[in-house]
Amino acid sequence: MGVSAARGTLLAMRQQLKFIKKGKEILEMKRDRIAGELNQLLPEVRNRIVVEDELMEAYNSFVNALIKVGIEEFMNNSKVVSEFRVRLIRKLVMGVEEFDIEIESEPNVSAIPNPVVQDIAMKLYNAFLKMIKLAETENKIEALALDLMNTARKVNALDKIVIPMYEDLVRYIEDRLMEDMLEEFVRTKYIVTRKKGVKI
Amino acid sequence: MMRPDYIYIITRAHGLSTHLFTEDDYKSFVRLPDIVSFAEAVSKGDYIRKIGSIPREQINGKTLASAFGEVYVERFLYAIKISSGKVKNFVDMFVRRIEIENIKRILRAKFSGRAVSEEDLIKVPREFTYVNIVAMLESPTFDDALYHLTPSPYKEAIEFSQYAKSIGSPFPVELGIETEYFRRVVNTASKVKKGREVEKLLKVEYGTKLIYYILSIKILGGQVIYLEKYSDKMSRLMLIEPYIFNDFIRAKEDTALDVLNRSGYKWIVKYIEESVLKRSVSDLYYWSSKAFKEYAESYAARNPLNLVFLLWYLYSVEFEYRNLYTIALAKELDVKPEDIPIL
Numbered sequence: 381m382g383v384s385a386a387r388g389t390l391l392a393m394r395q396q397l398k399f400i401k402k403g404k405e406i407l408e409m410k411r412d413r414i415a416g417e418l419n420q421l422l423p424e425v426r427n428r429i430v431v432e433d434e435l436m437e438a439y440n441s442f443v444n445a446l447i448k449v450g451i452e453e454f455m456n457n458s459k460v461v462s463e464f465r466v467r468l469i470r471k472l473v474m475g476v477e478e479f480d481i482e483i484e485s486e487p488n489v490s491a492i493p494n495p496v497v498q499d500i501a502m503k504l505y506n507a508f509l510k511m512i513k514l515a516e517t518e519n520k521i522e523a524l525a526l527d528l529m530n531t532a533r534k535v536n537a538l539d540k541i542v543i544p545m546y547e548d549l550v551r552y553i554e555d556r557l558m559e560d561m562l563e564e565f566v567r568t569k570y571i572v573t574r575k576k577g578v579k580i
Numbered sequence: 581m582m583r584p585d586y587i588y589i590i591t592r593a594h595g596l597s598t599h600l601f602t603e604d605d606y607k608s609f610v611r612l613p614d615i616v617s618f619a620e621a622v623s624k625g626d627y628i629r630k631i632g633s634i635p636r637e638q639i640n641g642k643t644l645a646s647a648f649g650e651v652y653v654e655r656f657l658y659a660i661k662i663s664s665g666k667v668k669n670f671v672d673m674f675v676r677r678i679e680i681e682n683i684k685r686i687l688r689a690k691f692s693g694r695a696v697s698e699e700d701l702i703k704v705p706r707e708f709t710y711v712n713i714v715a716m717l718e719s720p721t722f723d724d725a726l727y728h729l730t731p732s733p734y735k736e737a738i739e740f741s742q743y744a745k746s747i748g749s750p751f752p753v754e755l756g757i758e759t760e761y762f763r764r765v766v767n768t769a770s771k772v773k774k775g776r777e778v779e780k781l782l783k784v785e786y787g788t789k790l791i792y793y794i795l796s797i798k799i800l801g802g803q804v805i806y807l808e809k810y811s812d813k814m815s816r817l818m819l820i821e822p823y824i825f826n827d828f829i830r831a832k833e834d835t836a837l838d839v840l841n842r843s844g845y846k847w848i849v850k851y852i853e854e855s856v857l858k859r860s861v862s863d864l865y866y867w868s869s870k871a872f873k874e875y876a877e878s879y880a881a882r883n884p885l886n887l888v889f890l891l892w893y894l895y896s897v898e899f900e901y902r903n904l905y906t907i908a909l910a911k912e913l914d915v916k917p918e919d920i921p922i923l
Contacts, residue, residue, distance in 0.1 A: 445862040447909045448921055450902075451641065456700060459689040460750060491749035493688065495796030499861040502800070 383549065385556035393553060397546040404538040407531055410474050414528045421524070424517045431510045438503040445500045457497040461487045464505075466512070476527045481516045483509075585664045586773065586887065592662050593890040596655075599625050600896050603922075606903055610920045615911040619644055622904060626651050641912035645905050652901040653678060653704060659894060660708075667887065670768040670778070674894060678702050679709045680761050683734070684754050686716045690725040691750040710734070726753070734760045743806050752806070755793065759810070762786040762817050777888040780819070781879055785872060785895075787818035787845055791828075792868040795852070796861045798833040805829065819844025833859075847875065866921050873899055873923050899923050 465484040492498035623631040630647035656675045682701040689696035710732040719725040737756030769778040815825040820843040828839040851871035855863035880892030910920040
């Protein structure tokens, strides 16, 4: 690093090192927090198989009901149901982009007049809600995992490369300054001695 | 001594019933490998013209259902055509169930403000409808659509609209329309000579439907208590005393079956008991339909020379439509033969 070994540079380098160390601490905290959050979210993903089974069960019930009451009955009963609307809310948590799915309007499945169709609609809707929750969690995990990887890489880079480099630099400047000081001291001592007429 | 027009229509009903598919036919249909072979197998008798006109590559559940639906409507209209006098009035009123289905479809769409067109309805000639269907279709709101029921026999159903709005479902209005329909059809049956058996079978049908509706809503956790207000009116169309019907409305689904054991619907309990215990609404639908079909069959078999045989024929037309529709869909969806629910 092409820096001049001056006292001012030493102060600036020390300050930068302090700042980098603080940054590393913060990144470590972030990394631990993300890891903690991932640990919390991972069990929810393990639930995927249960949700998938539930969805398959709802689908099988749907096929079973469909052949009993017919497509037309499903079609015209579905007209009673209000629109199902969701909204994606973008959030930045510790610099990680997350999306929450907010249900804006729920479909009024209980309004369906045919009980067979209503029953299936309820089963499918409940399974669908769980799938939405799962998708939300999986999306968060993906974003967190990516950020964890980046953060860990940054922490490692700071820990193994940047901080040692700055520490070496500070040490180098300190040594240089010390050498300069010693040289100055010796020179001063020599001049003073010579002025006093002492032969060295 | 029976009147000649009675003898004629009953004889025709016996003749027409031979056009219907038998249980053995259904058993062979469900074993067919795919929907095309099913279409070929079913393409005989009344269906040959309708199904024969469908190009092979266009054979699917929808096109077959449409063909079956057309035959179903034609058979009903033919029954009106061959009947006369009070029997004609009765058959004519009975066939209005197609109009009821169309009204329900319109009201469902209007209730939630969805679009509905003539394409969504069962095609039925204008002279067989009481309600101005076109005006109903064009109505901007649910209330406006209901207004078009005012000049029709189903106007009494309008009073159910408050409940419909309070529970957020058009179901009470649909029930009101069906109740009014059954009241009318029972009334026309009562005017037919020796129409008591016909009346009874109609009451069995209405009761079976109502039992299914009420039990299903109970299973799904909905409210039916508002029906108490109409229990007198409804129980008159059923084989049940009003106080027993009220007990049935108030009871929980499992104890409701005990209440049924005290009514004229005791015979249905053995069919639906398991579905209620399993809390399966679709099984309940299937088994209550099956119960009614078997009841109607045995009732008609005991009264082969009564007008009830004609009614049984009309029900059989409906059951045939449902069975063929079920098989067509099942074949399209590749459902295993043993899982196809034939009535």
